[in-house]
Amino acid sequence: MTLTAERQAPTSRTRAHPPRSEPSVPRPRARTELVDRPTERLEAEVIDLAGRLSVGTYELLVLVGEIDARGSFATWGALTCAAWLADVCGIEVCTARTQVRVARAMREFGGLDASMESGDISYAKARVLAACLTHDNAEALLSIAERTPAGKLGAAIAAWSQRNEDADQIRRRQHASRSVTWRTEPSGTVMVSARLTPEAAGALCAAVDAEVTRNRAPAGASLAQQRADALVRLITGGGAGVSAEVVVHVTAEGNRLTDGTPLSDHAITQLLPEAFVSLLIHDTQRQPIDASPRRRHPTRRQRRVLDELQHECAHPGCHAQAFLQYDHIEPYEPHGPTTLANLQRLCGPHNRAKEADRRGTR
Secondary structure (H helix, E strand, O other): OOOOOOOOOOOOOOOOOOOOOOOOOOOOOOHHHHHOOOHHHHHHHHHHHHHHHHHHHHHHHHHHHHHHHHOHHHHHOOOOHHHHHHHHHOOOHHHHHHHHHHHHHHHHOHHHHHHHHHOOOOHHHHHHHHOOOOOOOHHHHHHHHHHOOHHHHHHHHHHHHHHHOOHHHHHHHHHHOOEEEEEEOOOOOEEEEEEOOHHHHHHHHHHHHHHHHHOOOOOOOOHHHHHHHHHHHHHHHHHOOOOOOOOEEEEOOEEEEOOOOEEOHHHHHHHHHHOOOOOOOEOOOOOEOOOOOOOOOOOHHHHHHHHHHOOOOOOOOOOOOOOOEEEEOOOHHHHOOOOHHHEEEEOHHHHHHHHHHHHOOO
């Protein structure tokens, strides 16, 4: 069973759908045309197309920077330029964030803009530079970038920082950039990425490798696979040490985690021996049973139902999915009921903006 939620109607200050350009169509090519073409010609075409792609990327970033500066993305209900860009271009939000970050750096640092326009610095290098440039180091880092391959630029900048910046400043920056993210891959596995300070990363890697050496490797397992198993054992205590709730949605289309990651019946069977099973009851129309409207805050069952109904912020044009808040569509005071029909999920900024509009404080 698939549950869907209706969106709010667009307000007078938002537009429902961002504009989309007509897709460009590649020129048709016959397979025999490529087979018969000399290698030198193919190589020349690759170089030519790569150059045009670089020019097109530069032009795109210039336009993105202008849209970001104007703030026009907000008229579509998007919280950020990156959210709008991801929607209109059909790309991941993390990719759009990087593009916006580079576009802002181009506007702030004329040297970066000029180097990208001339082709001396590629977009791949600019992605690395955007997070590092300041008005004090821009000239030095741009010079390093022009003579360093993209794959080695990060290490080259880190080495320059160690020689030229204050150690406490470097430490504060490293601490501020720490993060852990994860996403579902097409294979059904989950990719976990961590950015840690050097000392934390060193301790983690040493602990993982020590755990690998303490356990006999499964037949045919690579080192990377052994490290993955070791990391899970260290975090979960072998599987029995996790007390956090893991919610599994069982629908007609199959089983999945809250973020959409599919889960096989076999995987659920592995969880059951140590699991506490909580049921979500449906009525005769296969709709989840609602809870009492006399409560101000939604019950845990209501929250689970809303999580299933609304995967994104209910504000038009906003696609935020993390840390959504539960909001009364009709305010609880004076008489908004705490029922599913009167509840929605909003991201923090849009929830606060709605409250400010209601109180007339914005």
